[in-house]
Amino acid sequence: MVEQVSLHRILKSISLKKLNRFFLLFLFASTVMQATNVEVDVHESDTAKESTLDKEKKAYDPTDDIMHHIADSHGWHLFDWKGHEIGIPLPVILYTDKGLVVFSSSAFHHDSEGKHIVEIKGQRFINFHNKIYYASEIPSGHGIYAQFNETTHVISNSKPWDISITKNVASLLLSAIIILWLFLSVARFYKRQQSHRSPKGVAAFMEPIIIFVRDEIAKENIGPHYKRFVPLLLTFFFFIWINNVMGLVPLFPGGANVTGNIAVTMVLAIIVMIVTNINGNKNYWSHIFWMPGVPVAVKPLLAVVEFIGIFTKPFSLMIRLFANITAGHIIVLSLISLIFIFETALVSPVSVLLTLFISVLEILVTALQAYIFTLLTALYIGAAMHEEHH
Amino acid sequence: MDIVTPGFGLIFWTSITFMLLLFLLTKFAWKPILNAVQEREEAIDGALEAAEKAKNDLLSLKSSNEDLLKEARTEREQILKEAREMREKTISEAKEAASKEASKVMVSAREQIENEKLAAMTEVKNQAAKLAIEMAERVLRSELKDPGAQEAMVSRALDEVKMN
Secondary structure, three states, X not given: OHHHHHHHHHHHHHHHHOHHHHHHHHHXXXXXXXXXXXXXXXXXXXXXXXXXXXXXXXXXXOHHHHHHHHOOOOOEEEEEEOOEEEEEOOEEEEXXXXXXXXXXXXXXXXXOEOOOOEEEOOEEEEEEOOEEEEOOOOOOOOOOOOOEOOOOOOEOOOOOEEOOOOHHHHHHHHHHHHHHHHHHHHHHHHHHOXXXXXXXXXXXXXXXXXXXXXXXXXXXXXXXXXXXXXXXHHHHHXXXXXXXXXXXXXXXXXXXXXXXXXXXHHHHHHHHHHHHHHOOOHHHHHHHHOOOOOOOOOHHHHHHHHHHHHHHHHHHHHHHHHHHHHHHHHHHHHHHHHHHHHOOHHHHHHHHHHHHHHHHHHHHHHHHHHHHHHHHHHHHHHHHOOOOOO | OHHHOOOHHHHHHHHHHHXXXXXXXXXXXXXXXXXXXXXXXXXXXXXXXXXXXHHHHHHHXXXXXXXXXXXXXXXXHHHHHHHHHHHHHHHHHHHHHHHHHHXXXXXXXXXXXXXXXXXXXXXXXXXXXXXXXXXXXXXXXXXXXXXXXXXXXXXXXXXXXXXX
């Protein structure tokens, strides 16, 4: 409890100083740069592979595999068996120019290089790097049915609206079912009680966490009107936590990178932004557009800064969660990749021990990131509802 | 850039899933759980408060009992003291009365004895006088024939009287 309180205080002070926002912007910038580099590397290695195919074998580059894991995909790859990919096909749902199109991802035959065309309702689709595009009439080279920009090598084919059940969506739905089952059974315990009894079983495990979110996060940071935000904060906390944990499980139902996907964290952050600004009172808006207690000349300048702040706050939430979870996955995969980089099994004890260490750390991070996201959400809502006292 | 480009499909499904989850959990999990927990907390607080109150009541009852007891004790002391005083007073009064009575009785007894004695003396004197007269009569009757005897007789009688 002492540790939680001190951590809480530290986090509060950091967020008050707004230091973490700058740090995360820096982190974001570096991630973007790294990601762009990776993209270029992938293209280069692809072309290099083609040209030096019959020359000496190239050293293993884990970037491709890691990025493949981090990203979303159509179809849930489980393992390779005798050179064949074994996985669960998932439904591809497209809203095309000619209406809704649904087919199984197995129709691509595990192709994600744009070489295999799926033809439905007179429309032709390719899967290029796990994105669905309308196929070109003729292959551009290397058998890829897509056109590329001459200088940037970016694919120029148009895309249908893709609302497929991808690996991440499937994992997300699975987590949602787990969360529902978990908390409906917890709720059933309380409904069954006639008199007030101490919690048992799963309720005994969850109740302290629920009370912690209510008392230490909501009540502490939002203030007197905290009650109506408790369900939202609880949903945030457990949604993020369970998805983080599912991402850590290396075997089938887990292993997807849901909370490490920027689309997911973006939705969460947008919800925070909407909730915060809807509940912003007069005091909150006056502090944004006409800061009291500063010279009039500074007021417009501060208005700009504060207005940007409306967006940077949820933006930092989005990036923090995404970067932390993705980084965890990248570290684990990189450590495992050491075995293949050094091309010897002798390095595997080191690899496994380091992975174990990081995994244990990641277990902490799963809860910590859920806590931070929820805590900061509560702080933002609390700040928006704060009444002037002087 | 792929990694930091949010995909439309995932945004779509996350929004739906999260909203649905929020709605279902709020309605069927959070509300019942939070209500139950709050009710239980209130019940526990209420019970603790009641216990505290009962304890205080008991304590005040105990102290009032003690006061009562103390009062009763002092009252008893008082009553006993009064009784003792009363007894002593009664005894002393009785003693006084008794001694007064006794002295009165003594005085009257003494007076009576004196009276009786006086009466007896008078009686004796009368009897003696009567006897003397009778004797004198008898002597006179028998002896008067002899004047010497008469004379001896009178002198003897006189002697006897003188002895008294």
